[in-house]
Amino acid sequence: MSEVKAVAPTWRALAEDARMLTALHDRELDAARWDALAQVEFPRNLTFPVEPELAEAFLYARATWPAMVADPLTALAADYAGIYLTHACRVSPCESPWIDEDGLVMQEPMFEVRAWYARFGLEVEDWRMRTDDHLAHELDFVAALLEHGELAAAAGFLDEHLLVWVPEFARAVAHRADTPFYAALAHLTTAWLAGVRDLLAEELGVPRGAPLSLDEARRRSRDRAAAAGLIQIGRKPAPAFVPGESW
Structure with a gap:
């Protein structure tokens, strides 16, 4: 990323919002982070005020749901794994399966996202462990663009990528998640974007x-993909991941 421009405080604050959302999609919650969310009254602490009804529903679930399960953190960890790691929920947290016609991972959308990163001198740490088009990476990229005042680029990336597939991801997660936390987080992320x-x-x-x-x-x-020569005529596709259906 180039040298930081003079950026209005609002955009820096929104970048911090994006990083908070990144962290929630990046890894499961531990006790310290779960308590920290309560202390800051997330999502009321976000710079961009999401709809009051959504915020209140989130806070209500956060306050009442733990009493309904024996071990809330274990339940949250299992739900996180089902959505983001094991695909037990049959919902991909990566862009390619939503956009690729065969529902495959690591396809043209991933390379498009990688090219966006490269334009600003960025790359993911290990795309084999977590591909470039994972939701956490894309949110973190938006944070970097906002923080550096690259507002036109942020708008373009949202239009071409996150706002195309995340609403469908959110609807699927809300339907399949086992905990109200991750169902609400998915909708909240879409509303924030x-x-x-x-x-x-x-x-x-x-x-x-x-x-x-x-x-x-x-x-x-x-x-x-065809223009780039990535599609081979007559190739037999690999087994497809169909968001909300396969795996």
Whole structure:
């Protein structure tokens, strides 16, 4: 990333929001982080105020749900694993399976995301362990763009990537998650992304267009892959991961 520009405090604060969301999607909660969320009254502490109803539902679940299970942290860890690690929930936290026509991982969307990172001198630590298009990586990239004042780039990345697939991811997680925490976190993340995109449109003076539909994104991804020579005519596809259906 280039040298930090003079950036308004609001965008730096929104970058911190993005990093908090990144951390929640990045790894399971331990006792210290679970308690810290209560202390800051997450999500009320976010710079961008999500809908009051969503925030209240999140706080209500946070206050009442633990009394309904024997070991809340174990339940949260199991739910995190099912969504982000073992695919027990049959929902991918990576972009490619949502966009690739065959539902495969590490396809053209991942390379598009990697190219975005490279434009700003960034790369993931180990894409074999966690691919470039994982939700946590994409959120962290948005944080970096906001922090460095790359507002037009942040708007473009949201339009081309996160706002295309994360709403579908959130709907699937809300339907399949075992805990209200991760169901609410998925919806909250979508609402935050959409809200920040609206703020960027206002700041940049460029009206926000409608996000790509999944079908449009799939066609675009296929066209780009074909242009790059990544699609072999007549190839037999690997077993597909279909978000919400396979695995």
